Amino acid sequence: MKIAIVLHSQTGVTLQFANSLKARLASAGHDVSFTQLQTAIPIKGGSVRQKMDIAITNLPDVSGADLILLGGPVWAFGPSPVICEAIKLMNGLKGKRVLCFVTMGFPFKAWGGKAALRWMDRIAAEKGARVLPGSICRRGKLEADIKQETERVAALLLA
Numbered sequence: 251m252k253i254a255i256v257l258h259s260q261t262g263v264t265l266q267f268a269n270s271l272k273a274r275l276a277s278a279g280h281d282v283s284f285t286q287l288q289t290a291i292p293i294k295g296g297s298v299r300q301k302m303d304i305a306i307t308n309l310p311d312v313s314g315a316d317l318i319l320l321g322g323p324v325w326a327f328g329p330s331p332v333i334c335e336a337i338k339l340m341n342g343l344k345g346k347r348v349l350c351f352v353t354m355g356f357p358f359k360a361w362g363g364k365a366a367l368r369w370m371d372r373i374a375a376e377k378g379a380r381v382l383p384g385s386i387c388r389r390g391k392l393e394a395d396i397k398q399e400t401e402r403v404a405a406l407l408l409a
């Protein structure tokens with residue numbers, strides 16, 4: 251199976267989770283492509299609820315992928331505006347299985363994580379994706395959450 255992982259990560263936490271997913275899925279024999287989104291002007295904060303000028307310089311073509319994982323940090327009780335911009339611009343989501351994932355600083359998933367996933371799921375669904383239950387890792391329990399969520403996602407995707 252061809253799997254595309256596309257993520258935004260400012261300080262490396264979501265990148266760590268994405269790398270764990272990549273290693274697990276690749277070890278199961280899948281062809282995993284990996285893109286950490288970059289922007290022309292660094293985006294260090296903000297909210298999807300405000301208008302922002304986000305110029306992504308490396309938006310990948312995911313039209314050849316069977317399955318797409320989309321990730322980013324929680325910002326201001328919502329998703330990363332960078333991954334949301336990428337989802338909006340991305341071609342090739344229609345009819346595909348998509349799973350969103352986030353990392354967050356607060357200890358409770360209800361303090362931004364769940365809302366971020368709902369937002370990302372909604373805009374992926376608007377692009378015609380078949381959205382799977384997403385994943386949240388908290389910085390305070392990062393190692394344990396990454397381990398648990400990596401296995402859950404692998405079981406879900408590779409069943």
Ligand SMILES: Cc1cc2nc3c(=O)[nH]c(=O)nc-3n(C[C@H](O)[C@H](O)[C@H](O)COP(=O)(O)O)c2cc1C
Pocket residue numbers: 258259260261262263264265294295296322323324325326327328353354355356357361362363389
């Ligand atoms: C601008 C900004 C806003 C944030 N807002 C939240 C928030 O609402 N809830 C939360 O749990 N963490 C919040 N955080 C913490 C990040 O979600 C957390 O550190 C995340 O793991 C960073 O991921 P990254 O290293 O991939 O960028 C915020 C961080 C930044 C920089």
